[in-house]
Amino acid sequence: MQPNAPVISTTNLVKRYGSVTALDGIDLNVPQGLIYGFLGPNGAGKTTTIRLLMGFIRPTSGSAHIHGHDCWRDGVRARADLGYLVPADALYPNMTGNALLEYMATLSARPPRLRQTLLEALELGQDVLKRQLSTYSKGMKQKLALTAAMQTAPPLLVLDEPTDGLDPLVQRSFEQVLAEVRRQGSTIFMSSHDLAEVERSCDRVAIIRDGRIVAEETINELRKKHRRIAEVTFTGTPPAGIEVAIGAEIIRRDGNLVVLSLEGGVASLVRVLAQRDDVADLLLTLPSLEDVFLGYYNLNRNGRTEIAPDSTAPRPHTTAGVARR
Amino acid sequence: MKPFARMTARVLRSGLPGLIALLVGIAFFEFVQPLVIASFGGASGLDAIMSRIPPALQVFVRARPEFLAMSGLAGYLSLGFTHPLYIVLAGAAVVGFAARTLAGEMDRGIIQIPLARPVSRQSVYLSRALGAVIVCTLLALSGPVGMIAGMLYARPNGALEFQNFGAVALAGFSLFFAFGGITLCGSAAANTAGRVVGWSLGILILSYFIDYFAGVWRLLESITFLSLFNYYDPTRALVDGHVDPNNLIFLIAVGVVTALLGMVIFIRRDLPA
Numbered sequence: 211m212q213p214n215a216p217v218i219s220t221t222n223l224v225k226r227y228g229s230v231t232a233l234d235g236i237d238l239n240v241p242q243g244l245i246y247g248f249l250g251p252n253g254a255g256k257t258t259t260i261r262l263l264m265g266f267i268r269p270t271s272g273s274a275h276i277h278g279h280d281c282w283r284d285g286v287r288a289r290a291d292l293g294y295l296v297p298a299d300a301l302y303p304n305m306t307g308n309a310l311l312e313y314m315a316t317l318s319a320r321p322p323r324l325r326q327t328l329l330e331a332l333e334l335g336q337d338v339l340k341r342q343l344s345t346y347s348k349g350m351k352q353k354l355a356l357t358a359a360m361q362t363a364p365p366l367l368v369l370d371e372p373t374d375g376l377d378p379l380v381q382r383s384f385e386q387v388l389a390e391v392r393r394q395g396s397t398i399f400m401s402s403h404d405l406a407e408v409e410r411s412c413d414r415v416a417i418i419r420d421g422r423i424v425a426e427e428t429i430n431e432l433r434k435k436h437r438r439i440a441e442v443t444f445t446g447t448p449p450a451g452i453e454v455a456i457g458a459e460i461i462r463r464d465g466n467l468v469v470l471s472l473e474g475g476v477a478s479l480v481r482v483l484a485q486r487d488d489v490a491d492l493l494l495t496l497p498s499l500e501d502v503f504l505g506y507y508n509l510n511r512n513g514r515t516e517i518a519p520d521s522t523a524p525r526p527h528t529t530a531g532v533a534r535r
Numbered sequence: 536m537k538p539f540a541r542m543t544a545r546v547l548r549s550g551l552p553g554l555i556a557l558l559v560g561i562a563f564f565e566f567v568q569p570l571v572i573a574s575f576g577g578a579s580g581l582d583a584i585m586s587r588i589p590p591a592l593q594v595f596v597r598a599r600p601e602f603l604a605m606s607g608l609a610g611y612l613s614l615g616f617t618h619p620l621y622i623v624l625a626g627a628a629v630v631g632f633a634a635r636t637l638a639g640e641m642d643r644g645i646i647q648i649p650l651a652r653p654v655s656r657q658s659v660y661l662s663r664a665l666g667a668v669i670v671c672t673l674l675a676l677s678g679p680v681g682m683i684a685g686m687l688y689a690r691p692n693g694a695l696e697f698q699n700f701g702a703v704a705l706a707g708f709s710l711f712f713a714f715g716g717i718t719l720c721g722s723a724a725a726n727t728a729g730r731v732v733g734w735s736l737g738i739l740i741l742s743y744f745i746d747y748f749a750g751v752w753r754l755l756e757s758i759t760f761l762s763l764f765n766y767y768d769p770t771r772a773l774v775d776g777h778v779d780p781n782n783l784i785f786l787i788a789v790g791v792v793t794a795l796l797g798m799v800i801f802i803r804r805d806l807p808a
Contacts, residue, residue: 267805294651300644317538317652
């Protein structure tokens with residue numbers, strides 16, 4: 211492989227199941243040393259792409275390569291330096307956690323030098339690892355599967371929805387582990403349907419929708435473009451014209467609550483609200499992925515950017531996102 | 536341990552309690568045969584009983600008096616290796632193993648564990664095939680071992696060459712191997728273990744009854760060559776220690792060809808979602 215060659219590359223990758231087109235000409239180039247997010251709603255084609263990369267399914271046309279090796283024709287070499295997150299419900303139920311980790315390390319033919327670090331970060335103790343997997347909760351299985359995928363510190367990690375089933379605290383620990391693995395030179399390709407997760411973890415992102423890549427850019431570019439929803443609660447009647455001062459659109463007014471749609475950053479919102487003493491509460495949320503597609507890519511019918519009213523429903527993250535910035 | 540050996544050990548361990556139960560069941564079933572024969576007064580006592588049974592019923596116990604009179608104790612004991620219960624127990628073990636280790640693992644997604652590693656599909660398949668060969672060997676040995684134990688315990692009246700049990704085991708292995716190959720092939724092509732078990736046991740039972748009823752229904756005589764049981768003769772194996780090489784080659788060939796076909800299918804197919 212060339213020194214600067216992409217770790218993962220796909221060329222016009224197509225997968226059809228009968229008359230259904232799951233992937234419709236995917237072109238991806240994942241550079242070395244990045245955490246690369248693969249973002250899309252459920253059913254967009256994320257898992258199909260990953261299954262093609264893993265050689266689980268054969269492309270209808272086009273090709274996928276890992277480290278320069280064709281994923282279907284030369285799968286053993288393509289997977290030689292790769293860690294893959296096996297779905298949590300696809301683990302041997304009658305194995306203990308310890309036995310599974312040992313088994314998967316043996317099949318990888320690499321020493322599990324990161325195992326202990328991962329077990330500590332993901333809070334998996336020996337008391338848990340000695341038990342059979344049939345007694346594990348979904349979250350515990352997910353932690354074990356993550357440890358198994360990453361324990362050998364492979365140069366490439368392919369993770370399909372890695373934080374699915376993890377509680378928020380463990381998610382943060384996992385993100386720190388990912389950052390550390392990346393610092394050590396690994397490339398991480400992770401799929402997600404959670405925009406917030408991708409924003410927190412990834413350097414670069416490809417967005418897939420209906421089997422096609424609709425955007426591919428850095429996280430900073432993504433952040434600049436998509437809208438945020440701000441729910442501002444005032445102690446009294448919301449001031450008139452506040453949306454103009456902030457440079458936002460009003461989605462809804464409900465008593466003391468104003469729901470705003472912000473484009474770009476949140477700096478002007480924070481600046482305006484900081485000057486007031488009647489702000490009772492502030493909640494920032496990210497739009498849903500569909501809203502990103504509709505608003506950010508102007509995919510609505512009349513060509514105008516719109517944020518659907520139901521996108522104001524609170525979503526898990528956000529105030530933390532403000533604090534971080 | 537090398538990945539291939541680890542995978543083989545893994546597939547054998549995954550269904551070990553069930554396999555042990557079936558092996559013990561088969562051994563116990565064959566252990567009982569000499570005890571039953573001894574309770575009738577040995578081979579000579581059974582000769583007298585068999586001579587009074589109508590010919591049509593003799594077919595159902597797969598024994599004709601003239602043959603049994605000539606083959607003696609070995610002939611009566613060999614009925615334990617053609618008995619439907621023995622066939623069902625052994626068939627369940629080999630079909631269950633071959634169905635569970637490929638189609639079952641694909642159905643549950645477990646097959647991704649080895650296939651996500653730098654392990655070829657051939658290796659994954661061959662580890663299952665080796666597991667099936669080991670299961671067939673254990674099945675083929677468990678019956679004779681149980682019967683030898685029963686012989687030593689009951690000591691029924693009549694002559695028997697103990698070394699002929701080796702030929703019985705060989706005949707049994709070839710039959711189980713053929714069904715194992717067929718099931719592996721189906722398992723490689725299917726997405727669920729249940730469907731493979733259904734089809735494979737269906738073939739086994741159909742094959743058994745074509746051979747079984749051919750003795751009383753002339754229409755079936757012309758198609759007995761289609762039954763794998765047509766190539767399985769434990770009676771002759773136990774009576775004179777002989778296994779027809781043609782039968783042996785045919786059954787082994789069926790197992791090898793179908794298993795190889797299964798490997799080709801498994802290498803080329805998409806794994807189920």
